[in-house]
Amino acid sequence: MDAFLINGPSIFASADAMSAKEPSIWGLGAYIAFVLVILLVLMSYAKKGLSVRVFKNPVTSLFEQLYLFIENMCVSSIGQHGRKYIPMMMVFWLMIFVGNIVALLFPFAPTADLSFNLGMALIAVCYVQYEGVRANGLLGHLKHFTGPKLSGAMVAISGLIFTIEIISELMKNVSLSLRLYGNIHGGHLAVEAMNQLGNKIYVPLGVLVLLLIKLLTCLVQALIFTMLTCVYLSLVTHHSEDHAEEGHTATAH
């Protein structure tokens, strides 16, 4: 037992072994290209089945269901003007989901690498800022960070709120990428540890027990990344609707 504790599969102690398992940047690029090829093949096959009436191609109807799901998510969390963000959300969902699923069949997944996740989170956050600026204008977008309108000496507090909001905006990046990385990479480590546990009886316990749970994790992580991006978008762009309403009532008067 003691020997097992010292020499056994330790999740943390073998930092070198962990990094040794990760491929180089070219390997990561190859895996990302692989995911993109899978997506392209699937979607071109789905596009073939497009028709005016009923979709007979099963892949097409699968993608239709996915589209409806993403549309429902966008509309319910952003509002009626959330429809124009569907393509971006769809790309995020598909990329993360297929990137996660790849790990169940192949030795590595692009989403188990922090750099890929950080890149994707950067794209998401920058896209949110871009949409915020486009919806409210640069000044309106910056004003959105200062919180409620204060007067007199309370302006200093507005400055404080501004700083905190900017920091939280930067931390969105970290939280998005670290959540995805931690879940996927941690799941891989857990499968490895379970496999080593069953090594003595020649049964890959991790593969048998944990893969189904990992399938659920893949789905939920893709969902959460997309949903959080939707929520950030709704936080940033919901003022435009108020302004539109104000303008409408102003013209009505």
Place this chain on the structure above:
Amino acid sequence: MGTGLGLGVGIAALGVGIGLGLIGNGALQGMARQPEAIGKLQTAMLIALAFVELVFLLTVFVAPFLIK
């Protein structure tokens, strides 16, 4: 070193487990009382789950560096 690390992660897992259980409890009760609000509740529940989970992940990734 390994013992402290395991203990810390265990404590973090304990707290996060309680938090996740509370979220699931609240969401299920809300869903049972108001089945027509299931969609909205699920969205809010998943977001809350994600935030609680992040705490555990932060612990897991920060703890090894603190102990060294």
